[in-house]
Amino acid sequence: MSISPENEHPQKVVGWAARDASGVLSPFNFSRRANGEEDVTIKIAYCGMCHSDLHCIRNEWRNAIYPVVPGHEIAGMVTEVGSNVKEFKVGDKVGVGCMVGACHTCEACEQSLENLCPKGIFTYNSINYDSTITYGGYSDKFVVDKRYVVRFPENLPLDAAAPLLCAGITAYSPMKYYGLAEPGKHLGIVGLGGLGHVAVKFAKAFGVKITVISTSPSKEKEAIEILGADKFLVSRDPEQMQAAMGTMDYILDTVSAKHPLVPLFSLLKANGKLIMVGLPEQAFQFPVFPLIFGRKLIGGSHIGGMKETQEMIDFAGKHNITADIEVIKIDYVNTAMERLANADVRYRFVIDVANSLSA
Numbered sequence: 001m002s003i004s005p006e007n008e009h010p011q012k013v014v015g016w017a018a019r020d021a022s023g024v025l026s027p028f029n030f031s032r033r034a035n036g037e038e039d040v041t042i043k044i045a046y047c048g049m050c051h052s053d054l055h056c057i058r059n060e061w062r063n064a065i066y067p068v069v070p071g072h073e074i075a076g077m078v079t080e081v082g083s084n085v086k087e088f089k090v091g092d093k094v095g096v097g098c099m100v101g102a103c104h105t106c107e108a109c110e111q112s113l114e115n116l117c118p119k120g121i122f123t124y125n126s127i128n129y130d131s132t133i134t135y136g137g138y139s140d141k142f143v144v145d146k147r148y149v150v151r152f153p154e155n156l157p158l159d160a161a162a163p164l165l166c167a168g169i170t171a172y173s174p175m176k177y178y179g180l181a182e183p184g185k186h187l188g189i190v191g192l193g194g195l196g197h198v199a200v201k202f203a204k205a206f207g208v209k210i211t212v213i214s215t216s217p218s219k220e221k222e223a224i225e226i227l228g229a230d231k232f233l234v235s236r237d238p239e240q241m242q243a244a245m246g247t248m249d250y251i252l253d254t255v256s257a258k259h260p261l262v263p264l265f266s267l268l269k270a271n272g273k274l275i276m277v278g279l280p281e282q283a284f285q286f287p288v289f290p291l292i293f294g295r296k297l298i299g300g301s302h303i304g305g306m307k308e309t310q311e312m313i314d315f316a317g318k319h320n321i322t323a324d325i326e327v328i329k330i331d332y333v334n335t336a337m338e339r340l341a342n343a344d345v346r347y348r349f350v351i352d353v354a355n356s357l358s359a
Contacts, residue, residue, distance in 0.1 A: 007031035010355035015139030017067035018057035018172035041080035048073030048163040049349040060281040071137030072123040075162040112307040153317025160322035171199035173304035183207035188251040195254040266288035329356035
């Protein structure tokens with residue numbers, strides 16, 4: 001006889017979950033494990049809403065494990081630490097991103113690349129060490145191994161910093177790994193949404209030349225005058241695209257919907273790199289000729305390891321980088337999901353968990 005989620009563990013928790021592919025979220029009572037020797041318990045203050053949450057609750061990636069409690073941009077305060085935890089104390093401002101576990105013995109883990117571990121455990125919609133489902137941050141409390149906790153600099157507000165735990169590291173990691181952060185180079189950033197606007201902020205702090213590539217001409221003023229991009233390119237304008245051919249060293253593609261890639265190849269210089277970080281539900285198809293004859297590269301990147309995530313948060317604190325957010329109450333979450341699906345947010349929804357969700 002299976003045990004209900006509410007009785008699997010000793011700590012009672014309240015959250016919001018989707019029960020099926022309709023993606024409709026509603027109140028959900030479940031439980032979390034007792035705080036172990038290596039664990040940190042967090043009272044969640046805020047949780048960002050990622051486009052991945054939308055894909056998952058609607059089973060668009062065909063891997064949903066219902067009930068799904070989304071949320072992997074978790075920010076809050078430490079309320080309890082295990083006896084072996086010396087890195088954190090009660091009252092610390094901390095966060096949890098997309099991972100809560102890994103094998104800790106493979107080559108990736110030994111290089112502090114837990115995000116690439118084949119046995120990695122995600123913050124939600126994954127199977128934990130004890131064979132129970134992991135539930136995310138659309139909830140009032142979180143218990144996690146200390147390895148997967150990051151410390152927020154004091155100058156970063158928890159609400160606007162929460163999205164950095166996914167959007168921030170998703171932009172920062174490929175910029176560092178693929179050389180996109182080299183000062184003076186020309187970087188195109190495709191999409192000016194929750195991920196793209198954070199990417200612009202990091203790129204500006206790195207000192208690269210930035211062109212925002214978007215289908216929405218209405219975003220030009222904000223991209224240049226507020227976010228600090230150098231240029232704005234409307235990807236649906238053939239004349240603008242033609243004029244920009246062969247001008248960019250790199251392109252970071254943040255779009256989570258299927259879109260044409262071939263026009264982006266033409267924007268790259270010889271030896272240029274197109275790096276994908278968005279996760280569309282449909283597969284791409286593209287010819288290899290533009291890659292071969294320009295010696296161009298297409299690559300991908302998936303968040304970052306815990307060491308790099310803390311490095312990113314510290315860098316954000318040093319340069320005052322946060323996400324542009326709209327704070328909502330938990331009972332608005334279904335409306336927010338619909339708006340997110342229609343790209344009707346500037347630029348990231350963040351749930352005020354502490355003031356709208358209680359046991």
